[in-house]
Amino acid sequence: MTATEDEKLAAALDLLKRLPPSRVYTYLECLLELAPEIAEDLLANVDQPLQVAKDKKLSKQYLLCDYNRDGDSYRSPWSNEYEPATDDGVKPKESLRKLEVEGNEVFQQYCGQYYDGGISSFYLWDQEEEEPGSFAGSLLFKKDCGKISKAGMEKGVWDAVHVVEALPKGKDQAEYKLTSTVMLSATKKDLFKLEGNLTRQMERTLPTKQGHVPNIGMVVEELEGGMRNSLQQVYFGWCEQVVSSIRNSGMKLPEKVIEDLKAKAKV
Amino acid sequence: MSEKIIDELLKDAPPGQVKEVLKDVKTLVGDDAKVDNVARKTIREYDLKHLTHATYKHGGKSHSLLLSKHAETKPGSDLYYDPATGLCVRYDHLEQRAEALEGEEAKSEEAERMRGDEAAESRRKAVETQLRDVYMEKNYPFGACAVYVTGGGDLAVCISSTVSKPRSYWSGRWTSEWVLSTKGDGPDSFSLKGKCDVATHYYEQGNVQFRSNREFSVADRKTSDLAKDCIKCIAEEEFKYQEDLQESLREFAETTFKKLRRQLPLTQLKFPWHTGAASLATELMKREKA
Incomplete structure (x- = not known):
């Protein structure tokens, strides 16, 4: 069968x-x-690792994903142009593009403060067919650190993909449904490679008078902060515990310790 | 063409999850006989590479069988020699079932040939006892081990420990393979070459995998008690390796990971979504850098 x-x-x-x-x-x-x-x-x-491209017109970097792709071209969030150029590439309608421009400015600052030199991109598309006034977006962050080379011993890569759906609730509220995935790889030369991804979800209903961009930002900030701690737990603490439970290095590791760690790693 | 794909998907199965991966592949291919046909060979290679730990019953007792190339009686025969009991065991890699040969079948030349000569066997036995009773007991609570006489008269020391907790979505594996060669009749000295492999998998709302391995080489150690000294040497090397792993993981969490994403901006406050303070915070960052 x-x-x-x-x-x-x-x-x-x-x-x-x-x-x-x-x-x-x-x-x-x-x-x-x-x-x-x-x-x-x-x-x-x-979710696949994020690729970086450069907006040739404005000389600014942006991130590639399925949400800004049309055929073989990708739309830059800065110039709103497709590269390579296409005649019929899908673009957000004017009101959404306005929100997208505002979002890209603000999230670039957010990125500067939390990622200190990372790259950000924010893309929106409408979902009117689902419900009038609803839309969806993706907020992406990428940060590289260190390198593996003759002199370099450690390398870390962080790719965050936040996908948000905004649905109007009554006259002056909106519900934000967020699904976030962080892909993280950590490599130590000649010793280990630790890589993977975690996905978490969150929903919040917030007043729209504060603006969609700050609202999305707050939800992302909360979930991303929690995920950062989960990643630290799962990648480093957890992994060390698991290795010690397979090969006992003298530390006592009853199942309870591992369960505790797991509980902590949950958002 | 799909033979290659089946092989590709199966050979990377995480510790203790071959059956789950096989089931998924069967669902996707839709031809169980074809999948089984490829899987028999792929899983066989997987088991030998990762020193899969099986158990079998004989004489009313349960015994461990480590699958490795040292245990193969003939390449591809699925018959393995268990040096601890001197028995030949048939292992079905698909069904994950081991069964000791009985009666006429059991008196195989293979087992005789693999036993090696008396001197080698007594050396093997001493190392095995020391490994099992002293080292494994303390350090690998879930593990199994085996010591073989190799074709060249060396001893091969294998350790395998897999922990799988599907209900809490994680598994892990540690394997060690050491080759011990000796000099002199005593013997007076020994050398060790070894390799350890570590893999872990966490898959609750995600997929996080850790991979590490290290090769070792210890040359010309004087000895008056081979079994004791060589196990002590293995213990020291493995302990040092695990310590390095733990230290490096902590260090990574403290340094590079922190540089990837901060817990809070430099202001120590959450992002000021509703005020103009965002630019002030950005200004602070610039000053910090300067």
Whole structure:
């Protein structure tokens, strides 16, 4: 008996949760060849490391993802132009573009303060077909640190993908549904490679008179801060504990300690 | 073409999760016989590479069997030698089932051949006892070990420990493979070459994987008690490696990780979404840098 499309998608997503994140491209290729019918759903559900491009007109860096892609071109959040240029690339309508411009300015400052030199991009698209006045957006941050070379011993890469849906609630409120994924890789030369991703969700209803951009910003700031702590726990504390529970280095590690750590790692 | 894909997806299965990965691959391929056919070979290689730990029953008792290239009686035969009992064991890599050969079948030449000569066997036995009773007990509460006489007359020391907690979404594995060679009749001295591999996987609302390995080489150590001295030497090297791992993880968390994303902006306040203070904070950052 052949599996349904839903069963295949579930199996493909389960596989991607088990196999090493560093080779996600290879596995995606394999999965798409095995089950081309799930391609669209699969790609929409898998976060891949963010690529960086440069807006040639304004000489500013921006991030590439599925949300600013049209065919083989990507739209810059700064100039609103597609590179390479396309005649019919989708662009947000005027009111959303206005919000997008405001967001890119503010989130660039947010990025400067939390990431100290990272790259940010904010993209919006409307979702009027779902509900009048609703829209969705993605807020992306990327930061690289250190390098592996003759002199460099450590390298860290942080890619954050925040996808937010805003739905009007009554006359003066909106509900914000946020799904955030942080992909983090940590490499120590000749010793270890630690990489992966965590995903968390959050919902908040806030008054719209404060403005959508500050509202989205506050929700992102809260969830991202919590995730930063989870990542620190899961990547470094947790990993050390697990290694010590396999090979006992003299530290006592009952299951309870591990359960405690897990509890702490939850947002 | 899909043979290559099946192999690609299976060979990277995280510790203790081969069955789950196999099930997903079967759902996607839709031809169980074809998947099994490829999987038999891929999982076999996986088991030998990662020293998979199996158990079998014999004489009313349960015994450990480590799968490794040292235990193969003939390449590809699925028959493995357990040096601790001297038995040949058949292992089904797909079903993950081990069964000791009985009766006529058990009196195989293979087992005889793998035992090595009496001197080597007594040296092997001494190292095995020391490893199992002193080292494993204390350091690998969930692990298994085996010591083999290799074709060249050296001893191969294998350790494997996998912990899998599917209900709390994590698993981990530590394997060590050491080759011990000796000089003199005593023997008077020994050398060790080794490799440790560590992998962990965390997959609750995410997928986080840790990979590490280190190779070791210890040359010409004088000895008057081979078993005791060589296990002590292995213990020291492995302890040092684990200590390095722990220290480096802490250091990374304290330095590079902090530089990736701050816990709070330099102002020690959350981002001022509703005031014009954002530019003030940016100004502060600039001053800090200057």
